[in-house]
Amino acid sequence: MCFAEGEKAQEGAAKAAVAELPGEGGSGTGLKIWVDTGGPIGCSYGTVIYNGAKTAANDLGCEIEFVYSDWSAEKMFDEIFEAERKWLPEFE
Numbered sequence: 596m597c598f599a600e601g602e603k604a605q606e607g608a609a610k611a612a613v614a615e616l617p618g619e620g621g622s623g624t625g626l627k628i629w630v631d632t633g634g635p636i637g638c639s640y641g642t643v644i645y646n647g648a649k650t651a652a653n654d655l656g657c658e659i660e661f662v663y664s665d666w667s668a669e670k671m672f673d674e675i676f677e678a679e680r681k682w683l684p685e686f687e
Contacts, residue, residue, distance in 0.1 A: 623655025629678040635665045 630648045632641035645661060652659035662678075664670040 621654060621656030623652070623657030626655070626657035627682050628652055628657055628659045629662070629682065630659060631662050631664050631671055631674055633664065633666060636663050 628648070630644065632638075632644045634641040641663065648659060648661070660678075662674045664674060
């Protein structure tokens with residue numbers, strides 16, 4: 596399965612899982628959450644993380660962004676620093 600197919604499958608599963616949740620005006624309105632699923636798109640562990648986080652974000656009404664590090668510690672650190680620059684510009 597290629598990355599695009601894996602991500603589409605995850606998004607489809609997440610949409611199905613959260614279709615009945617409120618998602619607007621929740622207690623998380625205005626919050627931004629960044630999630631590293633750990634592995635590559637479509638891996639079994641990452642899919643569980645993705646679905647749970649997507650459901651929680653929808654339920655709380657907050658913004659969420661997913662990254663995939665393929666279990667590379669170097670990539671994880673790079674993504675953490677990139678998320679800080681993107682989401683916390685006042686700390687540059």
